Amino acid sequence: MKQFKGRIVAKGSATAKALVSHNGLNTLASFQKALQFGDKTATCGDQNNPDLYGKQMAGKALCLPRTIGSTTGGLVLYCACAMGRQPACMLFSEPIDSLAAAGAILQDVWLKDSSMPVIDSLGDEFLSYVKDDMTITVKDDGIVEVSD
């Protein structure tokens, strides 16, 4: 088991299996089909992301450097949270980008029943260490535990 400390963007705790993207997550391209066509598991639809394409994102500990692409990104994440199709948590190796930050804050401020802890600045080592299906535990104080 290894611990990483990041900055809390949206507070909360979660335990889930890791899903790792080494490239930026294109939020719109990844979630658009899932939100529109009743896919409760949120299968990633981004053809340009070989790490995630075709994999289920809902309920996973999504580990990534940052998000990229359309400025609908924040509201797409917000809607995924409102529909219960969001990742269990989002863990960024880099400082968070403006679109993911918007999604994280909007769900935290405006959705009563949403809980998606978001931690950023976990460092490059975090993203090189974590692998798909490892168990991730996020704690209230921003500590992220990764175990096989």
Place this chain on the structure above:
Amino acid sequence: MKLTQEQQTILDGKKGETQAKVMETLVRYGELFGADEMVPITSKYNHLVTSFGLKALGAVYSLLDQLIDAGAVSKQEFSADPRPLDKNVPANLLEKFVFNNFMYTKQEEYEKQLEKLGLMNKNAFTCTAYMPEVGNVPNKGDILSWSESSAVVYANSVLGARCNRNSGIIDIMGSIAGFVPSFGLLKDEGRKATWVVRIETSKKPEAQLLGSAIGMKVVEDVPYIIGLDKYLDGKLDDDAKAYLKDFGAATASNGAVGLYHVENITPEAVEQGRSLIAEGAREYVIDDAELKRVYDSYPIIWKNKDAKPKLCFIGCPHLSMAQLKGWSRDIKKALEANGRRKVAVPTVLTTAPDVLEAFRKEKEYQDLVNVGVILSYICPLMYMNNPICQKVPTITSSNKLRTYTSARYYRDADLLEIITGGRN
């Protein structure tokens, strides 16, 4: 973050819970990026990315209702991205059924919400609201609360306005508050280039391909581009603006670029030159081989990779008047060369409603109609954004459309040959 007394009063809830939540959202957003203050928005108009009444965005409409009910209405009028539907664009019965009964069932309702929130006018649906015909053209130095990645990067780079890559919803919240947190591209230091890109191609690079290459490489950083000015005749005229519109959209969708500087062309590069380059900036050289590598890396996700194209979209982002005229001339000439009277593939050129109205008065409009080209104000991305349209082999010269849909990207010249029957 240091707030003014007025901002603090709102945050403390003296103007109601909804206004307090708007302020909390903006303050938390800014604090994440080290914003030290909220600064007034100075542009005349805002621009919103969300223009589509998708059933799946129910949570957004509920939030907007909360804002309207609480009287938290924008102090600024705004334009919004293109409408997702246009009856002129080919769609079969099944597609029409899905659009009208499944996907965009909230369109009418959503447009009424937008009107209550401050939509400029019924034509203000385009991703290129900065076209003179539309009239949402910020001044150099204006502070914006815009979203729409292609519009933000254009406003920052070509117009010299100041705007972060705001998400949808954050855009209108800034407008409601009248302030945006000051960080990133709003600050002089955030506008410094951390990449130097040297263009060493043998000819003018395809805008959408060059933008894709740079976006993928620098991701969210600011590039300073050297060697492109000679291909833009050294000036920021209408042709250069159209080129940079398409280039920027590709940098923003294939990466997350919010600002670029082109040496001797874009306003800040003209004024400040290489002093815009930050210490320790990395370098990226683009030659013919690099562009080929990027082009060859695009996956083709058609089930049948050899399928004959059934639809072509040109105009994501929406075309300028000069581009419409250029495509009209090029298509006419290529059809003559290929011995055809009509286009070989159903082809849709997309542009802003106001540009389309103006273009209808031009000779080139009738030339396009005569050869079977469809003119539309639609958002091709929203049109293709469903499993049925995704199965139709669609071609495009838009790298943004390629990124978000199953559309296959071709360079302009290749696309022209295909739609005019010169090749399959």
